[in-house]
Amino acid sequence: MVKLFKAESGSDRAIRLVSLIDKKSSWYGISSRWSLLEVARALRKDGKTKEIVELDLRELRSHQIAFVSVSDKIISEAEKIIGATDLYAADAVHISTYRSLARRSHLEGFLCEDVHYNRFKEEVPVRAITDLEFLRDVG
Amino acid sequence: MTEVTVATKIGSEELKRIDAIVRRRGLLNRSDLVREAIRLYLSLTSLETEARLRMLRLINESAGVSGKTAGQLVEEARREEDA
Numbered sequence: 001m002v003k004l005f006k007a008e009s010g011s012d013r014a015i016r017l018v019s020l021i022d023k024k025s026s027w028y029g030i031s032s033r034w035s036l037l038e039v040a041r042a043l044r045k046d047g048k049t050k051e052i053v054e055l056d057l058r059e060l061r062s063h064q065i066a067f068v069s070v071s072d073k074i075i076s077e078a079e080k081i082i083g084a085t086d087l088y089a090a091d092a093v094h095i096s097t098y099r100s101l102a103r104r105s106h107l108e109g110f111l112c113e114d115v116h117y118n119r120f121k122e123e124v125p126v127r128a129i130t131d132l133e134f135l136r137d138v139g
Numbered sequence: 140m141t142e143v144t145v146a147t148k149i150g151s152e153e154l155k156r157i158d159a160i161v162r163r164r165g166l167l168n169r170s171d172l173v174r175e176a177i178r179l180y181l182s183l184t185s186l187e188t189e190a191r192l193r194m195l196r197l198i199n200e201s202a203g204v205s206g207k208t209a210g211q212l213v214e215e216a217r218r219e220e221d222a
Contacts, residue, residue, distance in 0.1 A: 007196055008209065018188060045207070046204060052202045055195070089217075
């Protein structure tokens with residue numbers, strides 16, 4: 001999500017993806033509310049002001065992407081993941097969030113950047129953003 | 140056109156910045172700046188998603204950049220949280 005606000009490789013693709021999610025009424029995304037904290041932290045580390053960070057977070061909340069709460073159930077599952085893998089706490093929360101919602105919310109995959117594909121592939125059905133057919137022509 | 144008055148509270152630091160911008164940009168007064176800011180915000184938020192995100196990216200890029208990629212920033216933050 002931080003890529004949306006950085007002019008770098010893959011940023012156009014991230015913007016197109018969010019734009020498509022908004023356009024297609026049957027499409028939606030789900031992420032953890034933890035993502036908003038991670039985005040805010042990354043933007044602060046990038047040197048953004050409080051006002052810009054708030055503007056960006058407000059923008060993120062305005063799309064067909066739901067940010068779900070980090071429940072006790074999600075935390076408990078994340079603890080188990082951390083105990084069994086070398087993943088970061090945040091990674092474990094994201095995986096746990098996906099697992100807790102995948103069936104009920106009919107999620108088709110866990111979207112992430114291709115560089116993180118290997119980190120998650122044993123845990124969840126990873127879909128690298130670069131592999132999405134409808135984004136192939138976007139830089 | 141019906142006009143209404145909307146009141147809001149602004150911190151003293153922001154007020155100083157507002158006054159400086161009013162002088163620099165030759166605006167009539169603080170209200171003139173607020174009206175212009177509202178028009179700008181309404182224009183930005185009414186853009187299609189893709190155009191709006193591109194505008195926001197431009198604003199972000201002009202507001203300080205570390206030279207690090209999004210991936211590097213997130214990784215750093217995660218390592219710090221774990222430590």
